[in-house]
Amino acid sequence: MDSATAAGRTLAGRHILLGITGSIAAYKAAMLCRLLKTAGAEVQVVMTPLAKQFITPLTMATLSKNPILVEFFNPENGAWNSHVSLGEWADCYVIAPATANTLAKMATGVADNLLLTTYLSARCPVVVAPAMDLDMYAHPATQQNLRTLVERGVRIVEPGDGELASGLSGKGRMAEPGEIAAFVGRLLDGQDEKKKTLTGKRLIVTAGATIEAIDPVRFISNHSSGKMGYAIAGELAARGAEVTLVSGRTALPVPPGVERVDVLSADEMYDATVAAFDKADGAVMCAAVADYTPESVSETKLKKGDGELFIRLRRTRDIAAELGRRKGERILVGFALETDHEEAHAQSKLEKKNFDFIVLNSLRDAGAGFRGDTNKVTFIDRTGDEALPLLSKQEVAERIADRIERLFAR
Ligand code: PMT
Numbered sequence: 001m002d003s004a005t006a007a008g009r010t011l012a013g014r015h016i017l018l019g020i021t022g023s024i025a026a027y028k029a030a031m032l033c034r035l036l037k038t039a040g041a042e043v044q045v046v047m048t049p050l051a052k053q054f055i056t057p058l059t060m061a062t063l064s065k066n067p068i069l070v071e072f073f074n075p076e077n078g079a080w081n082s083h084v085s086l087g088e089w090a091d092c093y094v095i096a097p098a099t100a101n102t103l104a105k106m107a108t109g110v111a112d113n114l115l116l117t118t119y120l121s122a123r124c125p126v127v128v129a130p131a132m133d134l135d136m137y138a139h140p141a142t143q144q145n146l147r148t149l150v151e152r153g154v155r156i157v158e159p160g161d162g163e164l165a166s167g168l169s170g171k172g173r174m175a176e177p178g179e180i181a182a183f184v185g186r187l188l189d190g191q192d193e194k195k196k197t198l199t200g201k202r203l204i205v206t207a208g209a210t211i212e213a214i215d216p217v218r219f220i221s222n223h224s225s226g227k228m229g230y231a232i233a234g235e236l237a238a239r240g241a242e243v244t245l246v247s248g249r250t251a252l253p254v255p256p257g258v259e260r261v262d263v264l265s266a267d268e269m270y271d272a273t274v275a276a277f278d279k280a281d282g283a284v285m286c287a288a289v290a291d292y293t294p295e296s297v298s299e300t301k302l303k304k305g306d307g308e309l310f311i312r313l314r315r316t317r318d319i320a321a322e323l324g325r326r327k328g329e330r331i332l333v334g335f336a337l338e339t340d341h342e343e344a345h346a347q348s349k350l351e352k353k354n355f356d357f358i359v360l361n362s363l364r365d366a367g368a369g370f371r372g373d374t375n376k377v378t379f380i381d382r383t384g385d386e387a388l389p390l391l392s393k394q395e396v397a398e399r400i401a402d403r404i405e406r407l408f409a410r
Contacts, residue, residue, distance in 0.1 A: 010189040011181070012040030017086060017122075019095035019115045020060070021102045022050025024165040025131035025174035030055060032096055032177035033063045039181065044086065045069070046115045048102070072114055083114055087121035092184055095119070096157070097131030097174045100142050106154070107145035125187055129157040129180050134170030143366065150392055151373045157183050158389045190398065196240030197405050202280045203241045205233040206273055206287035206319065208248030210266045214311060215298040222288045223370040226250035228335075229286035231397035233258045236284075239401055244280070246272045248287060266290045266316035273319050274326075281408075282331030284400065285320040285355075288370075292316065324354030331407050333400065334358045337369060346380050356407055357381035359400065365390075379403065 016036050020029045029045075036043050043064040047057065049071075057068040069081045087093070095102065095115070102115070106128075111117045119126065128149065136142060137159060146156060157175045164172050175183075207229020212220040226247060233245040234255030243258045246269055254260045261276070263269045266289045277283060292313035302309070320334050334355035336346040339362065346360040360378045361368045367390050368376040375396045379386040388399060 010185040011036060014041045014091045014188055015089050016041045016043050016184065017090035017093045017118065017124075018043055018045045018064070019093060019098075019118070020045060020047045020051040020055065021095065021097055021099045021115065022048055022054055023097040023099050023131045023174070024054060025097035026051055026054035028174055028177050029096055030059055030063055032094075032180055033060060035177050035181040036184070037063065037065070039185070042066075044089070046086065046118055048113050048115050069114055072117075081114055083117035084121045086118045087123060090122060090124045092125050092127060092188060093119065093122045094127045094129070094180065094184055096127075096129035096177075096180055098128040100130075100132045100136045100139075100145075103128065103130060103142065103145045103149065107148040125155060126153070127155045127157060127180070127184060127187065129174050130159050130172075131174035132159075132172050133164055133166045134168055134172045137170075137172040147367045147374060147390065150367070150390055153392065155183070155187060155395075156389065194238040194240075198236060198401070198408070199240035201241045201282070201408065202244070203236050203404075204244045204246060204273060204276050204280050204283040205229050205236065206246045206269060206283070206285050206289070207233065208250045209288050210248050210269055210290045211264045212266065212290045212293040212316075213264075213297045214294050215300065215302045217301050220290060220293070222290070224248070224288035225371045226252050227371070227373065228375060228393050228396070229284075230255055231393040232284050232286055232400055235394070235397040235401045236404070239405070244276045246276065246287070266293060266319075270317045270319045270322070274322055277323055277326065277330075280330065282333070282404065283323055284333040284404075285323070285353075286335050286359075287319075288337065289319060290316055318353070320353040320355070324352075327354060331356050331404060333404065336360045337363070339363045343378075343380070343385075346378075350380055350382075357403060359396075 020026050033043055044066050045060045045064045046069045061068050073080050105116055157180050160173045161171050162173045163169050208226035209222045209224035230252050233243050237243045237257035245258050245260045247260055261272045263272050293316050295312040295314045332355050336349050336358050338345050342362045346358050350358045358380050363369050365376040367374040375393050376390045
């Protein structure tokens, strides 16, 4: 099935607002508009003043079958182009191509044209397809702006690698129109009531950091906030699974439909998870579990002495490895948080812990790992790797749930 057909399933009758900014890739917006129309969507085009230099309003009006909006009002008759009602009308706002300039303005809330005021008013999902020179794309300022937008829920259709208008070659070419149309189709499909594809499945998710007491006052822990694991638990429950979330201490609310078991230490997490696994169909091991814990916990607060203090640590039990030994036909998904030799370490954990697949995140990637609302992960299984772009943790959770569904369908 081609991408336009795939998009057509979910785009019929949808209201798509297509934003075009001043980039040479604007010519591809004509094809994107045509694909959206062919798929049955109603398309309204908003252009920045500069975009008109790259593609004519006449072309876009003819293809979209709607007048093009550029200015805040029509100078001929004073009619007001309401960014608020455009934002309310749209089921999805797709900005393609999105220049570095427009992305920067979106990230900082600048509202100096109709395309941007509409973005600030939009209540619908927003998708951007960046297009620019490779150095502009790679620049830390642009990357920071993209991370800010992803954190706020904007979806990015990553640019491709190839020949650029500058004559250079690299990452920055706007994604192809078919890819963007298919992305919008999938996005709108996922916005509909979640299909209960995991009904009848019992799944465990571990999340957050463990806390290993040294004395009544101090402990050893790590930076995990629980956000990644909670997003996974929420997504699995939304798809109909019965989810037990074994969670370290966090301030996050329990996702709807999820049963939470609170634990503190690695030993407590081990006991709760292994007990729940008896009745489970699978588990996702997202928690950042301490590998070492103090050999003994002082009953009273340790007092400062003159010299150094040595605390003897013992190994904790490995929860994932134990589930891997017991799993049989059940599904086991692991995580690997690495700082170096990422691929090799993740591969070794995949085998040692008998995971069906492992989700690798590296602290060397900006926007990946602890605390933030985004992650950049690579799925690794025995057939190969799939590297995903920077996504929100919710989107990563959806991709993990998609893989789990496929594993159950084997
Ligand atoms: O919570 P956030 O702030 O959103 O951050 C998310 C995250 C960075 C914590 C998450 O994406 C992540 O990477 N979790 C795994 C962290 C980790 O401890 O990885 P590891 O490489 O040390 O462990 C490998 C696997 O074994 C993991 O699935 C881990 O849960 C599991 N494990 C490890 C030790 C142990 N004693 N028992 C375990 O089950």
